Amino acid sequence: MKVKAVLSQKPVSGVESISAQETMGELVTRLKERRVGALVVTSGDNALAGVISERDVVRALATEGEVCLRSPVSRYMTSEVSTTTPEDDTVNVLERMTAGRFRHMPVMDKGQLVGVISIGDVVKVRIEALQRENAAMEEFIRS
Amino acid sequence: MKVKAVLSQKPVSGVESISAQETMGELVTRLKERRVGALVVTSGDNALAGVISERDVVRALATEGEVCLRSPVSRYMTSEVSTTTPEDDTVNVLERMTAGRFRHMPVMDKGQLVGVISIGDVVKVRIEALQRENAAMEEFIRS
Numbered sequence: 001m002k003v004k005a006v007l008s009q010k011p012v013s014g015v016e017s018i019s020a021q022e023t024m025g026e027l028v029t030r031l032k033e034r035r036v037g038a039l040v041v042t043s044g045d046n047a048l049a050g051v052i053s054e055r056d057v058v059r060a061l062a063t064e065g066e067v068c069l070r071s072p073v074s075r076y077m078t079s080e081v082s083t084t085t086p087e088d089d090t091v092n093v094l095e096r097m098t099a100g101r102f103r104h105m106p107v108m109d110k111g112q113l114v115g116v117i118s119i120g121d122v123v124k125v126r127i128e129a130l131q132r133e134n135a136a137m138e139e140f141i142r143s
Numbered sequence: 144m145k146v147k148a149v150l151s152q153k154p155v156s157g158v159e160s161i162s163a164q165e166t167m168g169e170l171v172t173r174l175k176e177r178r179v180g181a182l183v184v185t186s187g188d189n190a191l192a193g194v195i196s197e198r199d200v201v202r203a204l205a206t207e208g209e210v211c212l213r214s215p216v217s218r219y220m221t222s223e224v225s226t227t228t229p230e231d232d233t234v235n236v237l238e239r240m241t242a243g244r245f246r247h248m249p250v251m252d253k254g255q256l257v258g259v260i261s262i263g264d265v266v267k268v269r270i271e272a273l274q275r276e277n278a279a280m281e282e283f284i285r286s
Binding site: 025028029031032033037054055057058059061062063066069098123124126127130131133134137138140141 | 277
């Protein structure tokens with residue numbers, strides 16, 4: 001299954017993002033409201049600047065203490081971000097997430113950010129596909 | 144594959160836990176040091192009291208602000224925790240995690256906490272098992 005098929009199934013359309021100069025305090029409010037574990041970070045011109053996650057919040061607090069809540073997200077985000085495209089296969093996305101140990105990947109189409117795909121999304125699709133293939137082969141063997 | 148087989152493959156043995164009266168500030172340090180997303184919470188007599196995750200940290204900060212870092216983890220933990228046993232099947236664990244939307248499950252053996260299993264652990268096992276079954280059936284069909 002392609003990335004675009006997964007994105008089209010997600011209940012919320014549009015991209016969950018925060019701008020690089022917003023604070024970590026604003027981030028925690030946004031993460032709670034949206035019920036997500038990470039947000040894409042955009043720079044002034046709406047370009048992809050990075051990804052920031054609840055894990056980054058915990059690390060910033062452990063390292064700098066509560067003062068981090070008044071600092072911009074750009075200070076703690078991951079700026080070297082692996083991206084994918086709507087036409088990419090989710091098997092490939094899952095392999096890259098597992099190898100790189102990250103849980104979210106921005107989806108880019110012709111330089112524009114069009115969505116975010118999570119490891120939960122791709123794992124679900126992968127298990128369902130393998131189960132379907134399995135059931136089809138079992139049926140074939142039986143008949 | 145059974146839960147005990149997954150636990151035996153994990154690099155760190157022993158259970159990552161924090162006691163209920165420790166603070167959220169202590170929790171963030173522990174999460175960072177251990178490189179985990181959640182810890183089991185134990186009460187005075189080393190009994191299971193709950194689970195606390197990086198998501199709980201974000202929610203506490205968003206709701207109460209930085210003062211939460213000086214409050215005990217017992218205030219923010221999930222205390223109604225689903226548990227599993229070493230003899231349970233990981234397919235069953237994955238279904239319960241997906242249905243309940245949680246990522247970590249304490250493993251209990253005769254009332255004693257013996258480990259924690261994460262959704263990452265069980266997903267890996269499940270995908271590998273389905274791929275093996277698939278390959279075996281493909282081989283069977285070809286021959």
